[in-house]
Amino acid sequence: MALLEVKDLEVEFPLGRITLQAIRKVSFSLEKGERLGIVGESGAGKSVAAFSILNLLSRPGRISGGEILFEGDDISKFDDRQMRSIRGNRISMIFQDPMMTLNPVLTVATQMIECLKAHRKISKKEAWDISVSKLKEVMIPSPEERMESYPHELSGGMRQRVVIAMALLTDPEIIIADEPTTALDVTIQAEIMVLMLDLCKSNNVGLILITHDLAVVSQVTERIMVMYAGRVVEEGGTKEVITNPKHPYTRGLLKALPQENTAGSRLNQIRGTMPSLNALPKGCAFNPRCDFATKECHQVVPKLEGRDGHNTACIHLEKIPSFKSELGNQ
Amino acid sequence: MQATLVMFVISLIGFSIQDNLGDPLRELVGQSVSEKERDALRDRMGLNDPFLVQYGRFLSNAVQGDLGNSYFFKKPALEVIARKFPATLELVIGATFIIIFSSVPLGIYSAIKPNSWLTRFILGISIVGISVPVFLTAIFSIYIFSVELGWMPSFGRGETTAPFGWDSGFFNGDGLLHLILPSLSLASIMMPLFIRLIRSEMMEILQMDYIRFAWAKGLYPKRIWFLHAFKNTLLPVITVGGVQVGTMLAYTILTESVFQWPGMGFLFLEAVNRVDTPLIIAYIIVVGLIFVVTNTVVDLLYTWVNPTVKLVGQKS
Ligand SMILES: Nc1ncnc2c1ncn2[C@@H]1O[C@H](COP(=O)(O)OP(=O)(O)OP(=O)(O)O)[C@@H](O)[C@H]1O
Ligand SMILES: [Mg+2]
Numbered sequence: 016m017a018l019l020e021v022k023d024l025e026v027e028f029p030l031g032r033i034t035l036q037a038i039r040k041v042s043f044s045l046e047k048g049e050r051l052g053i054v055g056e057s058g059a060g061k062s063v064a065a066f067s068i069l070n071l072l073s074r075p076g077r078i079s080g081g082e083i084l085f086e087g088d089d090i091s092k093f094d095d096r097q098m099r100s101i102r103g104n105r106i107s108m109i110f111q112d113p114m115m116t117l118n119p120v121l122t123v124a125t126q127m128i129e130c131l132k133a134h135r136k137i138s139k140k141e142a143w144d145i146s147v148s149k150l151k152e153v154m155i156p157s158p159e160e161r162m163e164s165y166p167h168e169l170s171g172g173m174r175q176r177v178v179i180a181m182a183l184l185t186d187p188e189i190i191i192a193d194e195p196t197t198a199l200d201v202t203i204q205a206e207i208m209v210l211m212l213d214l215c216k217s218n219n220v221g222l223i224l225i226t227h228d229l230a231v232v233s234q235v236t237e238r239i240m241v242m243y244a245g246r247v248v249e250e251g252g253t254k255e256v257i258t259n260p261k262h263p264y265t266r267g268l269l270k271a272l273p274q275e276n277t278a279g280s281r282l283n284q285i286r287g288t289m290p291s292l293n294a295l296p297k298g299c300a301f302n303p304r305c306d307f308a309t310k311e312c313h314q315v316v317p318k319l320e321g322r323d324g325h326n327t328a329c330i331h332l333e334k335i336p337s338f339k340s341e342l343g344n345q
Numbered sequence: 346m347q348a349t350l351v352m353f354v355i356s357l358i359g360f361s362i363q364d365n366l367g368d369p370l371r372e373l374v375g376q377s378v379s380e381k382e383r384d385a386l387r388d389r390m391g392l393n394d395p396f397l398v399q400y401g402r403f404l405s406n407a408v409q410g411d412l413g414n415s416y417f418f419k420k421p422a423l424e425v426i427a428r429k430f431p432a433t434l435e436l437v438i439g440a441t442f443i444i445i446f447s448s449v450p451l452g453i454y455s456a457i458k459p460n461s462w463l464t465r466f467i468l469g470i471s472i473v474g475i476s477v478p479v480f481l482t483a484i485f486s487i488y489i490f491s492v493e494l495g496w497m498p499s500f501g502r503g504e505t506t507a508p509f510g511w512d513s514g515f516f517n518g519d520g521l522l523h524l525i526l527p528s529l530s531l532a533s534i535m536m537p538l539f540i541r542l543i544r545s546e547m548m549e550i551l552q553m554d555y556i557r558f559a560w561a562k563g564l565y566p567k568r569i570w571f572l573h574a575f576k577n578t579l580l581p582v583i584t585v586g587g588v589q590v591g592t593m594l595a596y597t598i599l600t601e602s603v604f605q606w607p608g609m610g611f612l613f614l615e616a617v618n619r620v621d622t623p624l625i626i627a628y629i630i631v632v633g634l635i636f637v638v639t640n641t642v643v644d645l646l647y648t649w650v651n652p653t654v655k656l657v658g659q660k661s
Pocket of ligand 2: 061062063193
């Protein structure tokens with residue numbers, strides 16, 4: 016049994032007369048200590064998928080179908096009290112912008128100690144000591160002093176280190192990180208990413224990493240899931256998917272990456288943009304942007320299928336040339 | 346520095362309106378005195394001097410704590426006001442307590458449960474509160490609680506004691522009982538504003554990422570609402586609160602006159618009726634001073650709650 020197993024998850028946003036289906040039949044799982052990357056363009060539903068795990072959807076979002084099994088229990092059916100024992104205790108989150116995630120009027124110490132006290136019977140002194148040791152783990156210099164700081168007194172990178180330390184406080188099984196480095200200075204992004212990777216490995220913590228950045232995913236995660244318009248279009252071992260992508264969308268994302276050998280030439284962006292959820296095309300949602308689209312693509316929603324854990328949702332897999340030969344043709 | 350400037354402007358305004366208030370001599374000496382004698386008297390009082398000379402004299406006296414003698418009481422205006430000051434202060438304190446202890450819980454509740462029937466009720470009542478003028482509220486509450494039910498006294502301060510050297514109604518039952526209706530009426534003007542302000546600010550804060558993060562940390566809901574969200578909500582509320590002190594002082598005049606409350610506001614109305622110019626000016630200046638002092642306190646409070654601002658000169 017996987018540690019976390021999401022089955023046929025459906026999330027909707029009822030907005031008055033229309034209801035947006037933000038997540039459609041999304042399934043994935045995570046083993047203990049495993050690292051999964053979720054990629055896709057803006058609006059693909061990555062954050063919604065992540066927040067629904069902890070039932071923290073912003074209003075008026077709600078889970079309308081499927082199961083979220085954590086150690087076999089369907090936590091999507093948990094009440095608030097049961098959910099509280101999971102949040103920040105067994106599963107932690109790291110948000111995008113550390114300036115926005117730390118409360119501006121409370122000290123680092125207050126915000127760390129409260130997290131421990133919410134989940135354990137523990138004295139303030141013990142909570143303080145654990146907090147300091149976690150700050151050391153994320154390599155914050157003079158952690159005792161930093162405990163007394165307010166968020167605005169720390170740099171962006173320091174703040175995100177504090178957030179990471181908070182996520183690790185209760186020794187959770189899983190950390191969900193939603194674009195943890197996007198808001199940071201480019202120069203420290205890699206540093207923070209490496210730190211997270213090391214900490215996840217050394218603590219044997221599972222990681223769900225949401226990002227736009229395929230390069231980061233390939234360095235950090237073992238498996239990858241590509242989302243498009245609320246559905247999974249391709250999933251598999253990270254190395255396998257990156258070197259041998261099958262779905263035209265995944266290929267498009269990879270081709271858009273700046274390559275060393277094509278430095279200077281213009282980037283190959285996928286044409287068009289992701290359709291909005293209230294105007295999804297019929298059939299495969301990617302069809303208006305796809306070079307291989309046929310009439311059939313406008314009629315059926317492709318199933319996610321494949322071999323050896325590498326699954327793709329495309330009906331034209333046989334027709335599409337291998338990725339290497341396609342790259343060679345350019 | 347800024348405060349000094351504000352006080353200077355207030356004194357100038359206060360002083361310059363005296364010409365428009367009518368002739369103080371008419372009140373002072375009555376009809377029987379001849380025009381010539383009146384003019385001599387004006388000369389003696391300095392009322393015929395040029396404006397700037399009069400103002401300069403006024404200002405130099407003022408900084409020494411002398412705001413002139415009340416024409417009616419024949420005593421220093423400041424002393425007359427000082428004796429009425431505790432009554433008004435207690436009224437304002439009473440109203441402030443009522444405002445804080447009602448609008449904070451109601452505002453928080455209506456932000457947390459925006460769709461409950463109680464929230465609708467609170468908001469509905471507060472619309473009524475905004476649109477009913479204070480003297481109506483006051484008269485209505487007198488009618489119900491004093492006339493019909495006979496629970497409350499309808500006017501005056503009741504018994505006062507002076508354990509700290511000034512007359513206070515805080516330290517005996519009768520004084521406190523007299524305080525209830527006037528401070529409720531005074532509070533009723535401001536309460537709706539604060540309930541709505543706290544509610545809207547709190548609802549905005551509840552959407553912030555750090556609140557969602559607090560939920561993701563698995564904190565107790567109480568801690569998220571009352572510490573994480575409310576402490577941030579307080580910042581704009583404190584700012585508005587500082588400004589509203591002025592409004593509140595203005596409304597003490599109305600409340601005090603309806604309840605015959607022997608405070609500064611009541612005194613001020615009487616002074617206006619008697620064209621007791623020194624007293625009027627002294628009142629304006631004292632109120633200005635109160636305003637400046639409370640705003641300084643509010644600034645300090647703001648700095649204390651919000652760690653991201655530091656007062657000038659304080660090292661960060
Ligand atoms: N609060 C909300 N109200 C209505 N619709 C929402 C809300 N939050 C998300 N959605 C819908 O869900 C879709 C997916 O949003 P989501 O935030 O998961 O995208 P994402 O993949 O995380 O994108 P990004 O990379 O920009 O973070 C959005 O396109 C939007 O239509
Ligand atoms: Mg997102």
